[in-house]
Amino acid sequence: MNAVAKPHPVDNVIEVRDLVNRFGTQTVHEHLDLDVRRGEILGVVGGSGTGKSVLLRSIVGLRRPTSGQVRVFGQDLQDLPPEQRSRVERRFGVLFQNGALFSSLNIVENVAMPLIEHAGLQRPDAQQLGGVKLALAGLPAGAETKYPSELSGGMVKRAALARALALDPEILFLDEPTAGLDPISAAAFDQLILTLRDALGLTVFLVTHDLDTLYTICDRVAVLSQKKVLVVGPLDEVAQCPDPWVQAYFHGPRGRAAEEAHERAPFTEVK
Amino acid sequence: MATGSAQLDATTTPPRLRVAGDWTLAHYGTLERAVDALKSRLDSHTPIDLSGLGTLDTAGAALLAGLLGARRLSDLASDDPTLPAAQRALLQTVGKAMAGYVEPKAKRRHNTATELLARIGAAMENVWHQQVRLLGFVGLTLESLFRTILHPRRWRVTSLVSHVEQTGLDAVPIVALLTFMVGAVVAFLGSTVLADFGATIYTVDLVAFSFLREFAVLLTAILMAGRTASAFTAQIGSMKANEEIDAIRALGLDPMELLVLPRVLAMLASLPMLTFLAMIAGLVGGGLVCAMVLDIPPVMFVNLVKSDIGVRHFLVGMAKAPIFAFLIAVIGCLEGFKVTGSAESVGEHTTSSVVQSIFVVILLDAVAALFYMEMGW
Ligand SMILES: Nc1ncnc2c1ncn2[C@@H]1O[C@H](COP(=O)(O)OP(=O)(O)OP(=O)(O)O)[C@@H](O)[C@H]1O
Ligand SMILES: [Mg+2]
Numbered sequence: 001m002n003a004v005a006k007p008h009p010v011d012n013v014i015e016v017r018d019l020v021n022r023f024g025t026q027t028v029h030e031h032l033d034l035d036v037r038r039g040e041i042l043g044v045v046g047g048s049g050t051g052k053s054v055l056l057r058s059i060v061g062l063r064r065p066t067s068g069q070v071r072v073f074g075q076d077l078q079d080l081p082p083e084q085r086s087r088v089e090r091r092f093g094v095l096f097q098n099g100a101l102f103s104s105l106n107i108v109e110n111v112a113m114p115l116i117e118h119a120g121l122q123r124p125d126a127q128q129l130g131g132v133k134l135a136l137a138g139l140p141a142g143a144e145t146k147y148p149s150e151l152s153g154g155m156v157k158r159a160a161l162a163r164a165l166a167l168d169p170e171i172l173f174l175d176e177p178t179a180g181l182d183p184i185s186a187a188a189f190d191q192l193i194l195t196l197r198d199a200l201g202l203t204v205f206l207v208t209h210d211l212d213t214l215y216t217i218c219d220r221v222a223v224l225s226q227k228k229v230l231v232v233g234p235l236d237e238v239a240q241c242p243d244p245w246v247q248a249y250f251h252g253p254r255g256r257a258a259e260e261a262h263e264r265a266p267f268t269e270v271k
Numbered sequence: 272m273a274t275g276s277a278q279l280d281a282t283t284t285p286p287r288l289r290v291a292g293d294w295t296l297a298h299y300g301t302l303e304r305a306v307d308a309l310k311s312r313l314d315s316h317t318p319i320d321l322s323g324l325g326t327l328d329t330a331g332a333a334l335l336a337g338l339l340g341a342r343r344l345s346d347l348a349s350d351d352p353t354l355p356a357a358q359r360a361l362l363q364t365v366g367k368a369m370a371g372y373v374e375p376k377a378k379r380r381h382n383t384a385t386e387l388l389a390r391i392g393a394a395m396e397n398v399w400h401q402q403v404r405l406l407g408f409v410g411l412t413l414e415s416l417f418r419t420i421l422h423p424r425r426w427r428v429t430s431l432v433s434h435v436e437q438t439g440l441d442a443v444p445i446v447a448l449l450t451f452m453v454g455a456v457v458a459f460l461g462s463t464v465l466a467d468f469g470a471t472i473y474t475v476d477l478v479a480f481s482f483l484r485e486f487a488v489l490l491t492a493i494l495m496a497g498r499t500a501s502a503f504t505a506q507i508g509s510m511k512a513n514e515e516i517d518a519i520r521a522l523g524l525d526p527m528e529l530l531v532l533p534r535v536l537a538m539l540a541s542l543p544m545l546t547f548l549a550m551i552a553g554l555v556g557g558g559l560v561c562a563m564v565l566d567i568p569p570v571m572f573v574n575l576v577k578s579d580i581g582v583r584h585f586l587v588g589m590a591k592a593p594i595f596a597f598l599i600a601v602i603g604c605l606e607g608f609k610v611t612g613s614a615e616s617v618g619e620h621t622t623s624s625v626v627q628s629i630f631v632v633i634l635l636d637a638v639a640a641l642f643y644m645e646m647g648w
Contacts, residue, residue, distance in 0.1 A: 149611060
């Protein structure tokens with residue numbers, strides 16, 4: 001399996017340089033730069049429609065940028081021959097905004113699929129391990145034989161997380177994982193990501209609107225606005241940025257509530 | 272990186288379980304065999320030594336949980352000082368998740384003979400239910416047709432026109448080409464067979480007769496079943512899978528009126544027109560072969576058709592077109608509504624709509640042929 005990291009000379013697992021993305025006449029990204037460091041949890045925030053999902057798709061290589069470069073593990077996916085590209089892609093886990101579960105497979109088969117295809121597990125083993133991953137993502141026992149169309153919105157998110165985690169990937173891309181979860185599950189979700197990051201050394205690229213998630217687990221936060229990364233850094237630094245959107249975001253009523261909650265019960269990190 | 276291992280060290284009393292090396296997905300097969308071999312030899316008091324443990328991922332943690340039992344693992348993870356904190360947290364998390372995880376029960380197997388019988392029975396019952404549903408849907412379509420026909424404001428003219436374009440206009444080239452070629456083939460066959468009797472002149476009658484009464488409408492209907500019934504099913508089916516139909520209902524709109532009627536009406540308009548086109552194309556194909564192979568000039572061909580073939584043959588052929596059109600469209604739409612959530616189900620019902628509509632078309636055509644014969648039309 002390839003998910004076991006070879007030590008890599010560069011410390012930035014993802015480097016986005018001068019990225020431009022256009023749809024027809026609409027420019028979504030204009031000269032955008034972003035680095036993601038090994039082992040960090042980077043929170044990406046921005047208003048709806050600022051291009052967070054498009055950025056994620058560009059990084060995982062699903063979208064060829066109009067211009068600019070995206071390097072993951074020091075390689076530009078768009079330049080790689082298919083064989084090598086697939087080898088790099090195996091080191092990703094992606095949770096899409098809408099789950100993107102395979103509708104004709106039940107959810108344990110959804111999780112088992114990458115295990116069978118890439119890790120070479122036998123079907124029964126893969127399904128058993130898939131069941132464990134589903135339990136880990138917080139799905140109740142007995143749900144594993146359900147089909148995606150039979151799941152609640154939150155269950156779709158969990159099943160999609162379980163599939164993203166199937167191969168214990170080195171980089172986890174999460175597009176709004178806690179949207180649609182109740183607050184208790186969302187907190188458990190945050191805790192799970194943190195535990196996995198600490199134990200497996202994952203790098204997490206986390207698109208979110210959830211302020212509590214930002215406060216509890218993100219090492220750094222990047223704000224997408226005006227077609228580029230406006231600021232990036234630890235949360236308290238980013239919150240000082242004078243930009244009106246950033247001010248409204250972090251110091252609006254919800255931002256303040258999340259901050260206060262965090263100060264009252266700061267998250268105890270596992271050291 | 273050392274492959275993970277688990278060994279029962281018998282030199283100590285009581286024997287001690289030593290877990291060492293990397294417990295990762297890459298070594299899953301080896302580790303699982305080791306776990307299976309050891310599982311029965313452990314009891315809940317066996318001391319456990321995890322100090323040699325290397326890399327650990329969730330797959331490895333799950334195997335360890337399988338070996339030691341989820342409860343034991345959680346206890347161990349909470350107080351074993353030899354493990355780094357991050358690994359303890361992982362073991363604990365996986366242990367906790369697995370404590371609630373029950374292995375799914377295997378399905379009970381029946382023997383082949385009863386299974387076969389059961390399947391036949393289920394299939395028969397299914398056929399019956401489908402027919403009842405189709406009949407119900409036909410009724411529903413007619414009902415909403417008559418309901419909206421009285422309210423011109425509720426006619427979906429834009430949608431209707433766009434569907435006429437897709438089902439009718441866009442199908443013109445393929446229908447024309449196909450029937451032209453079949454017309455030519457029929458003329459060839461006719462000339463070969465009739466030449467033995469010196470009656471090649473009757474090739475004209477053969478082509479005109481078969482195209483006006485049967486081939487034009489049948490070929491067009493079959494093409495439409497393949498081309499349009501499938502499209503209707505796929506369109507409505509993916510809307511169903513995407514909860515769009517529910518959204519239409521929740522907005523207080525009627526999916527029958529919004530989706531089904533424009534499609535049915537478009538088909539009712541397109542199929543007769545295409546049938547007419549198919550008759551012309553078939554006659555042209557036949558006429559061309561007659562002109563080139565049998566030296567029957569086009570003018571003579573037309574005159575022969577005019578004198579030998581009554582207009583009733585044309586009417587008899589055309590009369591079938593609206594009926595076929597209605598059934599093809601209704602089957603296409605109904606199959607779309609039967610789709611359940613998955614992409615696979617869209618595919619299944621698309622296939623089924625094509626098969627059903629072709630079947631119905633041919634069946635009805637045979638019944639009609641008998642009827643016309645008895646009536647002497
Ligand atoms: N395939 C596409 N074709 C055309 N425009 C697109 C496409 N995908 C995205 N866009 C546009 O790009 C912009 C950014 O979309 P994106 O999905 O990245 O937003 P987002 O930041 O993820 O928003 P949200 O927080 O609501 O998910 C939007 O204006 C969207 O309309
Ligand atoms: Mg998005």
